[in-house]
Amino acid sequence: KQEVTQIPAALSVPEGENLVLNCSFTDSAIYNLQWFRQDPGKGLTSLLLIQSSQREQTSGRLNASLDKSSGRSTLYIAASQPGDSATYLCAPYSGNTPLVFGKGTRLSVIA
């Protein structure tokens, strides 16, 4: 059974800082991994989907890396802005089971 852990649970940084969010998963036999953003009171928005054959995926100031063998993924946010404040969730996909989500990292970027 896939288990997903996200560290840290919460993070507060000043505007402009670069930061890294961590995601670890127990079953490394995955097809891909998605990173989502969730704003308070809202649904989830998919940010990046990284395939198991890829090591990195980039979108704007976001960069996701995947080390499937060690069961880890990181989301790097460059030059953080107050608008980046949200909860970030990762979800590995194993093919024969539904997406399993971590509890998320709650990010606050202070102006």
Place this chain on the structure above:
Amino acid sequence: EAGVAQSPRYKIIEKRQSVAFWCNPISGHATLYWYQQILGQGPKLLIQFQNNGVVDDSQLPKDRFSAERLKGVDSTLKIQPAKLEDSAVYLCASSRSASGANVLTFGAGSRLTVL
């Protein structure tokens, strides 16, 4: 492209009452999901539909929860009778197919408070 529509956005009921949530997925999306998200937790899959057939309902508390997707489009999720621990946000999502290569699009969610 219109997003995933859900209603109602908020619902407050007393325990043992019933409630129903509605979801309209993105047009053409064959796969529809209902997730339960308890405060401070990640979403947990309740049920997955492929067109109007159930793919996975292993985590659905079938003694009180039911869901249907008539005609393979809209879906409703019902809870009867509700318990205090059912207080959560119920998220509907859809994707083109059940393949994990497809990005899921989520609705804004329906927040349920059971008193």
